[in-house]
Amino acid sequence: MKEFNLNNIIRPNIQKLKGYSSARDEFKGEAEVYLDANENPFGTLNRYPDPQQIAIKKRLSEIKGVNENQIFIGNGSDEVIDLAFRIFCEPGKDKALTFSPSYGMYSVSAAINDVKLVELPLTSDFQINVEELNPYLKDEALKLIFICSPNNPTGNCFEGEAIQYILKEFKGIVIIDEAYIDFSTKESFINQLKNYQNLIISQTFSKAWGLAGVRVGVAYTNSDIIDLYNKVKPPYNISTLNQEAVLNKLDNLAQFEIEKNIILNEKEKLEKQLQEIELVKKIYPSEANFILIEVTNANKLYNSLVAQKIIIRNRNSLVNNCIRITVGSEKENKKLMTALKELSVTPDEVENSF
Incomplete structure (x- = not known):
């Protein structure tokens, strides 16, 4: 099993980055007078949304059985994908890898961030060819591996043994995209978070939850990676209306x-x-x-x-x-x-x- 060291794969500029601290980040709780964020005092949507989406994280923590500090709420799972490139891949230098055919945004985000994306073909029955993958796991420039399971567009889940092997042998970040996991008979890899420090689980409210128009995605991982996501994300990335829509769904399981x-x-x-x-x-x-x-x-x-x-x-x-x-x-x-x-x-x- 390869040793994973988070500090070895974070971009140096991200390690040095001091994230933006919004007015609402600096104050917790409720107040009677808000004169800190240069907001218009009139209206019903005049206040900035909760930058940390605390209510959603609390509810998801109860449902998913993970700690609140292991949850990141993104503007769709596309933000989860994009921020991974920004945090871990130096433009024009590092690489990412996925399997083909799969979700098209991996290649789009890689191109936007000037990161070479290796696309390994799946086998004839749409499974991961571990032998073909092995040489790439030794590449020092490879920082991310994206695994979409259930896979889009093939619809199948990848064999658990292959995914476990990658998590053990790869010393970079493994992102398992579980956008369709709610429809699957297979278990989510969210139960494996405690075993792998290099694992990020990406899920979404766009599919089974029926909130595609709301654009809210979720990442589950260890608290150190969550801290990096929070440092890099825009300060108010999820609107008040979208947070309310998610909470309404979570309250009606x-x-x-x-x-x-x-x-x-x-x-x-x-x-x-x-x-x-x-x-x-x-x-x-x-x-x-x-x-x-x-x-x-x-x-x-x-x-x-x-x-x-x-x-x-x-x-x-x-x-x-x-x-x-x-x-x-x-x-x-x-x-x-x-x-x-x-x-x-x-x-x-x-x-x-x-």
């Missing part, structure tokens, strides 16, 4: 479970119905709220559905002739299936049917 189970039931129905469509060649197993399917001609099928005002995700550029279908409401799913049945023909005629 029963409704969350009801909606999640409806989605999972709809996914099961969709998977069965897709098996009867001639255009569908393969349905990949999914641990998320979407299904990756191989079809006869992804580009033409996508365009045909767009013409009917049905939008799916064309993933042909990542996985040959594959489309990704998000599980929608019963009404939306029925409309999709009706369109697919109308487009479906016998196998011999498929290529000439569009």
Whole structure:
């Protein structure tokens, strides 16, 4: 097992950085008169939001079983990703690594931060090839490894043994992106935080929690890394309205479970119905709220559905002739299936049917 030393992988300028201390960072609790932040004294949203999102962290701590000082609240999980590059990777010098196909923002954030991103192809069954990865684990310039599990767009979880191996052998930061973990039958790696000081778990309120429009993500890790995130983030990165929306969801866990189970039931129905469509060649197993399917001609099928005002995700550029279908409401799913049945023909005629 490689020895992990956080100080060895932080950018020197970040180690020296003194983070901005906002007016609300310097005062805790409630007051009767606020004359510290140059705010307009009138209105209902005239005050700055809580810069540390204390109420959300307290509630998440109770739900997830982690300490409040192990939680970072970001402006979407994209901020969690971007800040990792800013904290640990020197532009034009360091590297990050992920597996392909996977979530596209890893490459975008790497490019924005001028960090080379190594993209290792997954195996034919969309798993991590540890033997191919091994040489990269010895690269001193490699600071971050991103693991999206359940993976987007493939929908599967990676084998736990492979992830454990990476956590043990890599002396940099491992970020496990669990945006879809609430839909999965697999356990979150959040239970492994106590075992690995180099582990960051990224989750989001955009998927199972139904708050994509709110843009709130979460990172769970050790308190030392959380301190770095708090030092680098903008002072008021989550608005008051967005914090309230998250708290309302967290206070209604029963409704969350009801909606999640409806989605999972709809996914099961969709998977069965897709098996009867001639255009569908393969349905990949999914641990998320979407299904990756191989079809006869992804580009033409996508365009045909767009013409009917049905939008799916064309993933042909990542996985040959594959489309990704998000599980929608019963009404939306029925409309999709009706369109697919109308487009479906016998196998011999498929290529000439569009």
